[in-house]
């Protein structure tokens with residue numbers, strides 16, 4: 332792998348006033364990287380092929396997609412963004428993280444997706460802040476659909492975080508938000524953006540976004556660029572954005588050359604026996620793990636699903652082996668749906684597993700033509716670090732750990 336990114340002359344310099352403003356405010360923009368027309372095909376690929384497929388490097392389909400989607404990489408590496416990052420920071424830069432913030436329209440009677448006031452430093456273990464943030468609008472981002480709000484100047488100091496049980500606050504923040512007495516919300520600047528526009532921000536800036544009160548989803552791509560010599564806390568690979576990497580402290584991989592594809596029904600794993608350590612076509616799962624040679628995946632969400640190939644006719648018998656549950660209550664709350672229809676479960680215990688079984692009608696199984704979707708629904712996810720504060724630093728949201736799913740013809 333070449334440790335030198337191909338590069339032409341810098342075209343989109345920031346001037347000294349802009350650099351000074353960035354240093355003082357902790358953010359800068361909006362700038363335009365793409366026209367709205369140019370964004371249309373990018374948005375389609377993101378919605379159809381990226382947000383519908385699992386991320387090979389994260390339990391969340393929204394994260395680290397610059398590593399497996401050429402479209403996401405093209406957006407991150409466009410000169411209008413890279414040149415400005417370079418003129419702010421350094422000519423040697425890698426991308427260490429990306430996240431598609433896909434905010435659905437708020438539904439009446441359900442918690443609304445609001446990102447509380449926070450500093451990204453909370454999530455980052457980097458010793459020094461050597462990290463630049465970019466937020467690029469994939470759809471419009473405005474006051475109605477919850478664009479990002481920022482408080483100028485808050486990047487210079489750490490703001491205390493406090494517990495907040497506001498049901499609207501996104502699970503990404505573990506019930507925490509910035510101490511509301513530590514800043515004045517009236518100072519906020521709202522980043523209203525058209526698709527293709529972006530802003531730059533310091534990872535420590537205090538920011539937030541409201542629920543989406545429009546009828547369309549609001550999608551933004553955010554990523555972090557850092558110096559190649561910053562050793563990352565996780566062993567994720569990085570991709571060179573600009574300049575060269577002489578330090579080799581992180582695994583360096585080349586940019587992706589294609590986009591992921593949801594599997595065709597014929598390419599899906601056979602429903603007769605699917606072990607969750609295999610590549611999964613589905614959403615809401617942590618990366619595969621092993622416990623005493625038994626492969627499994629934890630559910631990362633309250634609804635996790637997978638698709639399997641079903642070429643049979645007639646009724647089927649579905650069996651699922653559950654290896655662990657984050658709590659007995661979470662296990663008891665399990666509902667399974669097959670092709671979006673609830674099924675009634677019978678429960679038993681084998682030596683290692685809790686086994687749930689059900690029969691599924693032929694009509695249900697024929698619904699998706701060759702594909703059967705099995706979805707697991709639980710009342711909540713929990714974190715071991717909250718359940719066992721003295722003995723666990725596992726901060727992942729967890730539900731059930733599933734070992735296998737099997738669907739065979741029964742009639």
Ligand SMILES: O=C(O)CCC(=O)C(=O)O
Pocket residue numbers: 432446451466477478479538539540551553
């Ligand atoms: O997209 C949003 O609404 C929030 C973004 C955010 O919190 C972040 O990029 O850290």
